[in-house]
Amino acid sequence: MANADNVANQEQAKPSYETYVEQLKAEALAKGFSQTFVDQTFANITFYKRAVKADRNQPERVETLDTYLPKRLPKWKVDRARRLYKEHKELLTKVGEEYGVQPRFIVALWGLETNFGKIMGNYNVVSALSTLAYEGRREAFFKKQLWAALTILDEGHIKVDNMKGSWAGAMGQNQFMPTSFISYAVDGDGDGKKDIWGNQADVFASMANYLKSEGWNDDLTWGRQVKLPEGFDISLAIPKNTGSRKNWLKAWANTEKTLQEWQELGIRRTDGTALPKVDVKAALVFPDDEKGRAYLAYDNYKSLMHWNLSYYFVSSVGHLSDHIKFPPIK
Numbered sequence: 001m002a003n004a005d006n007v008a009n010q011e012q013a014k015p016s017y018e019t020y021v022e023q024l025k026a027e028a029l030a031k032g033f034s035q036t037f038v039d040q041t042f043a044n045i046t047f048y049k050r051a052v053k054a055d056r057n058q059p060e061r062v063e064t065l066d067t068y069l070p071k072r073l074p075k076w077k078v079d080r081a082r083r084l085y086k087e088h089k090e091l092l093t094k095v096g097e098e099y100g101v102q103p104r105f106i107v108a109l110w111g112l113e114t115n116f117g118k119i120m121g122n123y124n125v126v127s128a129l130s131t132l133a134y135e136g137r138r139e140a141f142f143k144k145q146l147w148a149a150l151t152i153l154d155e156g157h158i159k160v161d162n163m164k165g166s167w168a169g170a171m172g173q174n175q176f177m178p179t180s181f182i183s184y185a186v187d188g189d190g191d192g193k194k195d196i197w198g199n200q201a202d203v204f205a206s207m208a209n210y211l212k213s214e215g216w217n218d219d220l221t222w223g224r225q226v227k228l229p230e231g232f233d234i235s236l237a238i239p240k241n242t243g244s245r246k247n248w249l250k251a252w253a254n255t256e257k258t259l260q261e262w263q264e265l266g267i268r269r270t271d272g273t274a275l276p277k278v279d280v281k282a283a284l285v286f287p288d289d290e291k292g293r294a295y296l297a298y299d300n301y302k303s304l305m306h307w308n309l310s311y312y313f314v315s316s317v318g319h320l321s322d323h324i325k326f327p328p329i330k
Contacts, residue, residue, distance in 0.1 A: 017047045020134045024146065033150055041153060041160050046127040051167040052135050065287045065315055072112065072316045078323045081111050085324050092204060095188065099208035100218045105300075106207050108320040110173060112313070117173040120197065121166035125149050125178070129169045145169050148178030157185075157194045164197070172196030173203045174210075184210040214303040220280065222304060222318040223297040228290075229266030236265070237284040237294075245309050252302065256283040262296060287311035 015023070021042060028038045085092065085107045092103035107116075114120050126149055133142040149169070153160055165171035169178060174196055176185060185194040188205030195202045238255055242248040257265075259282060263275045267284075275296075282296040295301075295315070304314040 014136075017131075017134055021045050021130060024130060024133070024143075027143075028147070028150060031147060031150075033154060037150075037154060041126060041150060042130075044124075044127075044161075045130060046124060047134075048123060048128055048131045048167065051123065051128050051131045054167045055132055055135060055137065063312070065293050065312060068312050069316060069319060072312075073320055073323070077111060077115075078320065080116060081107050081320055081324050082327055084111075084116055088200065088204070091201060095201075095204045095208050096218070099205070099212045099216075101208040101211045101216050102218050102321070104321040104324040105211065105222070105317065106204050107324055108317045109207055109307070110203070111320060112316050113175045114173050117203070120164060120172060120175070121170065122164055123167050123169075124161070125163045125165045125169050125171055126153075126160060128165065128167055129178075132168065142169070145178045148182050152178060152181055152194075158197060162197065174207050176206070176210075180210070181206075184213060210307065211300075211303050214306040215299060216303045217299055220298045220300050222300045222314070222321065223282065223285075223295045225270050226262075226275075226284075226294050226296050227268045227270050227272060228294055229268075232266065232290075234286075234290040237286055237290070240286060240289065245306065248305065248309065249302065252283045256281045258282075259296070267294075267296065285311060287315055 025038050025042055028041075029035060033041075085104065088107075089103070092106060095101075095106065096103040110116050126146065129142050129146040129149060133139050133146060149163065152158065153163065163171065166175065170176065171178065171181065176196060181194070181196065185196055185206045186202065186209045187194050188201030188203075189199065191199075193199070193202070194206065196206055236255060236257075238248065238251045242251050259275045259278060259280050262282065262284070267275065269275060280298060282298050283301075285295050285297050285301075287293055287295070293315075301314060301318075304317055308314065
């Protein structure tokens with residue numbers, strides 16, 4: 001009963017959302033934002049019950065990559081990716097050459113994040129971040145995102161009523177969190193604004209800048225699905241659950257080998273033929289377990305894992321990019 005009483009007391013001690021917003025406004029003023037700006041930005045603040053519910057009840061995944069990929073990459077999405085790649089080829093080529101990122105990966109990320117800009121979320125970002133900070137489960141994280149969002153507004157890249165995103169505050173056609181916007185968003189067409197909501201040049205350049213900043217190498221692809229020999233030592237792969245990006249990168253460094261070394265260990269392409277004879281290092285990953293698909297992942301895989309630390313997401317991006325590069329022969 002003592003624990004229940006403590007929880008009840010904590011709930012009673014928690015300020016109202018309106019009081020909490022006033023505290024946020026005071027903190028914003030202390031950070032140097034003007035009174036007029038703060039008043040205008042928080043003028044129509046809303047509490048989103050749906051955001052709290054979504055944050056507390058994120059679904060547990062009961063998928064395998066074999067069931068996940070067909071859902072994420074239906075034929076209509078692959079066809080649309082190919083069509084939009086051709087439609088925006090001039091701009092994509094320019095961006096790809098400037099940042100050293102193959103355009104097919106930009107289109108793949110665009111398609112998987114927001115269905116090519118069609119589904120960006122309709123939550124007011126300031127309200128969503130304020131709501132989730134108030135909820136308290138990850139208050140420090142969402143307050144950090146809120147201050148970044150205020151910086152974006154103060155710099156004039158977007159108006160507060162147009163700053164829409166997901167329930168968690170991910171914004172625009174590339175679903176950048178506000179801190180990612182601060183770090184990676186760029187003005188792709190030189191108009192003085194970084195508009196990842198409606199300006200295609202800014203959207204593509206920001207995506208490319210993100211990947212470039214995280215070590216992208218346009219001489220490489222992302223990885224390849226491979227076939228393991230009987231009795232293969234699965235301890236040579238990156239462990240499934242490393243717990244954090246830092247630990248995952250450490251595991252990568254401890255397990256990567258050259259393609260020649262993997263070849264000598266019996267790994268082959270899925271059709272049984274030899275691996276490419278190129279001087280490239282790769283790590284072995286199992287998106288599910290050793291009974292599921294196996295991939296040799298190249299350095300660009302790390303850049304994609306920085307974007308989203310999910311084997312399923314990165315596999316989807318990789319496969320969609322391959323569909324764009326290798327359309328079916330008619």
